[in-house]
Amino acid sequence: MAERVAGWLRTALRVLRADLWTTAVSPPPRTEPAAAAERSRLREWLPALVVPVVLGLAALQIAATNQYAFGYGMGMRIAALLTALQTAAFLIALVRPVLAWWIMTVAMVVVARYAIVSSGSDAGAMFPWTGTGLVLQATVLFAVALRCRPRIAVETLVISVLVGLGYGFLGDTEGVPFAVLVLTLPVGAGVALRGRRVARTELAAQEELTAEERARRVLLQERTRIARELHDVVAHHMSVISIQAQVAPHLVRDPPAELKENLAGIRASAVEALTELRRVLGVLRADDPSPGAAALRPHDVRHAPQPTLDRLGELAAAVRRAGVDAGIRTTGEPYPLPPGIELSAYRIVQEALSNVARHAPGARALVEIGYHPAGLTVRVTNTAPERAAPPWAGAGHGLLGMRERAAMLGGELATGTTPDGGYEVTAILPAAAPVPAAPASPAIPDGEDTP
Template identity: 40%
Template sequence: MNEPSRAKWHDSLHDHDRHDHARLLQGIRSALLPGPHDPHVTMLPERMWLRIPLLLLLLGMTIGFTAGSIAIPIEVDHRSPGISAVLGVLQAAPLMLAVRRPLAAWRLSAGGFLLGALLVRGVGFWPWPVTAFLALLVILFFVALACDRETLIGVGAVTIAGVLGPAVLLGMPGWFGAILAGIVLVVLAFGDAIGGRRTAEAIVREQEELRRQDLARQAVLEERARIARELHDVVAHHMSVIAMQAEAAPYKIPDLPDAARQTFGVVRDAAREALTETRRVVGLLRSDDEGAERAPQPGLDRLDDLVAAARGAGLKVGVTMIGVPRPLAVGVDLSAFRIVQESLSNATRYAPGSRVQIEIRYGPDSLRVSVVDDGPRGTPEESHGGGHGLVGMRERVVMLDGTLTAGARERGGWEVVADVPYGDPD
């Protein structure tokens, strides 16, 4: 290795060492000093039937460990009851706090352990009751679950160097201190592994939820664009008719007054200008297939075609018409057709072989479209987020000031019901 390469390699090693030392110091600072970095979490299941037993178990462990940490020094080591009570509470009682404030619980317990090592130096094999050390291990586990890796390294370093180290210096055998340090490291590593998995699962759930929201937003935008294209066709057709009628009126009506002729000219020019603006604004939403877009927009007059296609796909479809059919606004007619179309498509995918009943009810003020199936008789397709057809249907109905309900039926199957005001027929 030449001199420049060797120097560069040494600089890289020094930079790496400085970075590691900085991370260690930052971790120790985060472990020892309270601040906004302290985790405030509830590391318990959301379901109450799991949370309550675990809380009761934690309470029982806290009471048992604290009582043992007080009684063992008094009965076995014949220590002062007052000092034993203070040390026992400091060392084991913070366990109950660990489920919400793990770092605060560790600071209290570690302080109690250090105080115990200083007050009981040179007496016995080690200066703490075994129950207190078990409580500390549980607290460390909660710390590992909740804290980031940098803080966790600081907690481990302080526990080994600041709690176990002084105990070894004050009389505890070194080999036993090494065993305790190994146990601390194993508990921290185990908790960190479980905490990392919990974090990964939470991130995956969050990403899945964001993906579902993105898909729903995309479905809304796509459906609105589709509605806009269909609205463009409807408006363009009627504005063209208005423009042509206004253009032809002076030739159809003999001896038309000049004022009326001018009025028809204004109507014609306004219609053409509106048509141009509509094509300019909404026409950008069109796809390249202009021929398909200029086809007449479907309505309930093509309901038989939908029923025939659904029967061909394996559904058993029945149609009921209630009330006297009446002319419908183009938007209402088209939306009713799309609602039935989407409902039959969903039934084909998720309720294959089911019986589907379509009901078209002409009420006094609104049109009710109802599509009900009785559940799958075959193996339905696997759902991959779904629900976007319902988003589109709801967009259409809301645009027409109507209401839509959709959901599972108590007797099985699925039901979609839309009530749409008639509006003004075209």
């Protein structure tokens, strides 16, 4: 039993040494926005607090110096030095609360010893805390509880109370319960405030992590939806390759066996690729169509062919039925575009018009399709809404999908408000215009020289 108690004591001493024989602090973790906000509030309030704090410390120092010098018989030099140490501890508590607590505890012991020696049996003078010392001690303990771990706050409080009780029992114990209460309340308040800050910080970190996970999930969903739609484009090309490889031997009279073998291998590879694409589609395709803009998709997107820019008229008609005045304008000379670019351009227009219908009631929309030698420009603008939009409970990641489509093609997407209060979505999708064929050279009759 004695060995067990001795082991507990050694463990307790090691813990106390690790906790109190240090000047380090362990403030609760904070997110960067919270830390920036705290620094901003400190810069805002610091000039207004300088004068009251300085005046208060000066008043406390004068009162404590007079009490120490004349009440306890320390003399002005020792009283001024002790008061200066206590005032310094008050300031040090802002950055090194444990060190400040040590200074205050040593000062309390010195004051109590002078009270015993100089006052004899005077009970009032033998009380270990003066009024000023009690206020400063409580302030330092509050700083310890606010900036250090709760265990350290409890340890400093217990040691302070035990030291005070030890000196208090040598004289009058009447004021000791009041002093214990004055010291305990700041520690409890500091621990509670620290716990609240820790909880809020953890909640903010969890919300930030949840937002990141949600954004990552939305991004993956958009990429999966784009991959599902591009599957049809790739499958169409593979089907064409398979059919042409099957028909090609019949277009040649007496085709060589090597040609037939190579074409058969091409067709077999195309059929195998189509089979793998169907398996990939089975993994990517969801049971239900993708959410968003349901009113603008009159056909089941799971089975309907992928749309092209030729169907923008149908899309505009659907938008008008939904209550949005939409127009379409085409500039430049249209030329054939790759299916992937046409599909992405159509989806960008569709999502932009869906946003107009959801977030800009009563606004007029204009879709501009510009054909250029270097690519295609898609621009969707709308005027300012006539009334406030109703609350929308959707996922709200239409812009993310548009950016993904533009980035997939090596293009760019820009969004923003217009000067008249409307909104604009502009996408630039690179595509090479077909080069016109050169005119055939005239035949030169035999026997004639070229010029």
